[in-house]
Amino acid sequence: MSRNKVNYALIEDASYRKVSYNKRMKGILKKSDELKTLCDVEVATVIYGPYRNEPYTFPNNDVVRNTFIKVKELPTLERSKNMVTREEFTMQITSKGKEGK
Amino acid sequence: MSRNKVNYALIEDASYRKVSYNKRMKGILKKSDELKTLCDVEVATVIYGPYRNEPYTFPNNDVVRNTFIKVKELPTLERSKNMVTREEFTMQITSKGKEGK
DNA sequence: GATTCTATTTATAAACT
DNA sequence: TAGTTTATAAATAGAAT
Numbered sequence: 236m237s238r239n240k241v242n243y244a245l246i247e248d249a250s251y252r253k254v255s256y257n258k259r260m261k262g263i264l265k266k267s268d269e270l271k272t273l274c275d276v277e278v279a280t281v282i283y284g285p286y287r288n289e290p291y292t293f294p295n296n297d298v299v300r301n302t303f304i305k306v307k308e309l310p311t312l313e314r315s316k317n318m319v320t321r322e323e324f325t326m327q328i329t330s331k332g333k334e335g336k
Numbered sequence: 337m338s339r340n341k342v343n344y345a346l347i348e349d350a351s352y353r354k355v356s357y358n359k360r361m362k363g364i365l366k367k368s369d370e371l372k373t374l375c376d377v378e379v380a381t382v383i384y385g386p387y388r389n390e391p392y393t394f395p396n397n398d399v400v401r402n403t404f405i406k407v408k409e410l411p412t413l414e415r416s417k418n419m420v421t422r423e424e425f426t427m428q429i430t431s432k433g434k435e436g437k
Numbered sequence: 438g439a440t441t442c443t444a445t446t447t448a449t450a451a452a453c454t
Numbered sequence: 455t456a457g458t459t460t461a462t463a464a465a466t467a468g469a470a471t
Contacts, residue, residue, distance in 0.1 A: 237450040237462050246374050256375040262448060263367050270364060273347050274357040276385030281403045284377030289410060290403065296410045302382045302391070303404040309390060309397045338445050338467040363465060
């Protein structure tokens with residue numbers, strides 16, 4: 236964004252890529268924190284790249300672990316497709332789905 | 337952002353809070369996708385709130401699970417504090433830390 | 438209540454230090 | 455080459471639909 240439009244592709248220049256990474260990391264973490272506070276939802280993010288040996292966790296390792304546990308039982312991609320189909324079917328037989336978005 | 341500055345606090349009005357949640361969710365997912373593409377890093381995000389029964393995963397359940405494995409072995413908050421201290425100590429005895437950030 | 442519009446704030450690419 | 459500044463693109467709060 237800014238002085239020029241951003242091209243949606245890998246930034247070829249390594250040093251500029253790192254500068255961009257640092258700025259954007261900061262931006263995403265701020266946005267995540269805002270979402271959590273403004274809308275009262277749980278947000279857990281892990282970013283893993285060549286700039287640190289360990290993955291970066293937001294807001295911290297413990298919250299990430301707690302939140303990610305909820306994902307354990309979720310379907311794999313293959314099963315997920317079936318689930319959606321089932322959901323859509325349920326939507327059809329009930330007048331309206333009850334979940335938000 | 338926008339017509340008015342955002343107040344860093346829970347949005348009291350539930351319907352407006354949901355509208356804001358939808359907009360900001362979309363924004364964060366876009367930013368995450370951009371970071372991944374522009375800077376070639378792994379990003380995994382889980383958002384869990386009252387608007388869905390299941391946690392929302394980005395980019396999908398499988399990637400989140402894979403990334404989560406890397407976080408399993410990371411220290412807890414308590415141990416983390418010690419780690420930082422140790423890192424700082426290492427920084428002191430070596431002229432310069434070698435990690436990015 | 439969801440979708441579109443628009444004024445304004447916020448994020449950030451490039452320049453500069 | 456990390457921090458600061460500035461011009462501009464992008465996100466989004468509130469309004470309109």
